[in-house]
Amino acid sequence: MTNDYIESIKSKLRPYKFTYKGKSVILESTSGNYVIKNCNQNLKDLFTYLDSRNFFNHPSIIDSKDNNYLFSYLDDITIPKEQKLNDLIGLIADLHRKTVYFKEVSEDKFQSVYENIKNNILYLKEYYNSLFDNGFNEVYPSPSTYLFLCNYTKINSALIFCESELDNWYQLVKDNKTQRVCLLHNNLQLEHLLKNNLISWDNYMIDSPILDIINLYKNEYYKTDFSPLLSKYLSIFELLEEEKKLLFIMLSLPWSLNLDKNEIENCKNINNLIDYIYKTEDLIRPYYTEKQKE
Secondary structure, three states: OOHHHHHHHHHHHOOOEEEEEOOEEEEEEOOEEEEEEEOOOOHHHHHHHHHHOOOOOOOOEEEEEOOEEEEEOOOOOOOOHHHHHHHHHHHHHHHHHHHOEEEEOOOOHHHHHHHHHHHHHHHHHHHHHHHHHHHHOOOOOOHHHHHHHHHHHHHHHHHHHHHHHHHHHHHHHOOOOEEEEEEEOOOOOHHHEEOOEEOOOOOOEEEOOHHHHHHHHHHHOOOOOOHHHHHHHHHHOOOOHHHHHHHHHHHHOOOOOOOOOOHHHHHHHHHHHHHHHHHHHHHHHHHHHHHHHO
């Protein structure tokens, strides 16, 4: 943000204190508290669009110039984390519901997505097979290697599931000429919900609704039970079959391990991955059980 803009706002509001916090400047004055933030996105047009879609859960712009924006400062309030997450998922579902539409896509759109994910799965299968072979051939495996060997079958099962479901997903979408998209916040963190307003819209974009869910899950899965949150989201904004299938594939994909650290860190990394796989399996299993009952 430019110093000229900060100085111009300071001359208008005459703050008695201003504080730099990350990319923002907080001004405290006798008329109230304010935030100055620089953003490369056009937030003025964004918020006008959101208002036109009856989504008002965003900060109000008081003043702007170029890429600099002045907002009223929103004090956070202390509420249970689980309740705040419940509020956040409800807002995201409402955002998606009110901004969704079908967009024409190129003929190779879904084929390109399929091939990218398929190649990632094949890479991970080869990567984990190599780790298993190397570990299996060790005479005295380290604790982290032993932990990995004991859980290799679980990791491989997740990859087999993803590969099979990816083929099923492609059969659903390969002839589609459109894709359902909506406006995504694309930066979902618990601290970005203040007084039921979503802040930090710097990364917003138009894309598949599942990307916001993936982002939030990856940030919060370890610290909360995500099942009721996903249920609430789907009760407000139901995903299409192909969207739900792709969501579960992307959530279930394991990541490659970083095993170049000390033994304690290596064990933590492996344990975190296994914990993630089990939690994700518990999250998506009910949706497959319901389908089998039908």
